Amino acid sequence: MSAARKPLSKSVRFEVFKRDRFTCQYCGTKAPDVVLQVDHIHPVADGGEDDILNLVTACAGCNGGKGARRLDDTSVVERQRLQIEELEERRQQLEMILKWREGLQQIKADTANEIAKAIGARSAFYPNENGMKDVRRWLNKYSFEEVLMAVDKAFDTYHTDDSARTWGKAFSMIGRFLQIEKAAETDPHIKQILYIQGILRKRAGEPRMNCVDAVREIMAGGLSLDEMTEVAKRVDSWEDFDDACWKLAKEKGVA
Numbered sequence: 001m002s003a004a005r006k007p008l009s010k011s012v013r014f015e016v017f018k019r020d021r022f023t024c025q026y027c028g029t030k031a032p033d034v035v036l037q038v039d040h041i042h043p044v045a046d047g048g049e050d051d052i053l054n055l056v057t058a059c060a061g062c063n064g065g066k067g068a069r070r071l072d073d074t075s076v077v078e079r080q081r082l083q084i085e086e087l088e089e090r091r092q093q094l095e096m097i098l099k100w101r102e103g104l105q106q107i108k109a110d111t112a113n114e115i116a117k118a119i120g121a122r123s124a125f126y127p128n129e130n131g132m133k134d135v136r137r138w139l140n141k142y143s144f145e146e147v148l149m150a151v152d153k154a155f156d157t158y159h160t161d162d163s164a165r166t167w168g169k170a171f172s173m174i175g176r177f178l179q180i181e182k183a184a185e186t187d188p189h190i191k192q193i194l195y196i197q198g199i200l201r202k203r204a205g206e207p208r209m210n211c212v213d214a215v216r217e218i219m220a221g222g223l224s225l226d227e228m229t230e231v232a233k234r235v236d237s238w239e240d241f242d243d244a245c246w247k248l249a250k251e252k253g254v255a
Contacts, residue, residue: 008038008050008055012038012050012052012055013038015052016038016052016055016056016057017031017036017038017057019052019057019083019084019087020056020057020083022036022057023057024036024057024058024059024062025056025057025058026058026059026062027059027061027062029059034059034060034061035059035060036057036058036059036060037057037058037059037060037063038055038056038057038058039055039056039057039058039062039063040054040055040056041054041055041056042054053084108136108139111139111144112132112135112136112139114144115135115138115139115144115147115148115151116131116132116135118148118151119135119151119155119171122151122155122159122167122170123155123159123162123167124162125164125167127171131171134171134174134175135147138150138174138175138178141178142178142182146178146181146182147174147178149177149181150174150175150177150178150181151174153177154170154171154173154174154176154177155170157170157173158170158173180194189216189219189225190212192225192226192229193212193215193216193219193225194212195229196211196215196225196228196229196232197209197210197211197212197215199229199232199233200232200235200238200241203232203233203235203236203237204236204237204238206238209238211238214238214242215228218242218245218246218249221246221249221254222249222252222254223245223248223249223252223254227245227248228241228245231244231245231248
């Protein structure tokens with residue numbers, strides 16, 4: 001007496017169903033319209049094995065009527081072969097995508113390290129891990145050249161004595177310079193307006209003063225940014241600046 005055949009595992013059945021798109025390979029009916037089963041192309045009674053290449057999806061009706069006879073419909077076998085080839089192609093393409101992504105990640109890491117080297121070359125200090133997070137964040141939004149240019153501008157402007165304090169200030173301003181350069185692409189006046197604001201902040205001792213909109217209003221009233229820059233250099237408060245600008249505008253007859 002022969003031993004009872006071990007039923008196919010759930011995982012094997014699921015793989016066969018997925019491969020065959022949950023469709024009976026004999027009549028074309030699909031789940032859930034019918035109950036699907038896994039059939040042996042080469043019958044077990046004739047020595048067929050449980051290898052997935054010898055398994056095919058069949059509805060209960062087709063499988064029950066097939067019995068232990070061989071599958072003579074070569075179109076089903078051919079369809080199965082094509083599906084296997086498609087699965088293999090997908091697998092290979094997935095591997096290619098993963099390698100491509102790994103390559104991109106390595107390029108990003110190398111680029112961030114080059115920016116860190118450029119920052120480190122400006123002094124004895126080097127970005128820590130939190131600093132590197134900032135570098136990677138900048139590179140996700142801006143190009144390598146844009147970040148490098150912002151590094152140069154920030155350190156040229158703020159890192160004046162090679163101290164940790166001015167290094168920290170310069171590093172913190174890199175993102176600000178990036179934002180200004182990006183804004184300048186659509187607003188050609190923003191750099192000089194912010195320059196005027198910077199002068200007024202320093203002379204008035206108000207580091208958080210925001211007068212961008214007010215400067216634009218004065219500019220709309222007829223005074224040039226160059227003229228406002230000269231006024232900003234000789235006053236000590238926003239009120240003095242505002243009064244002097246409108247007085248100059250009236251003298252010129254443009255206000």
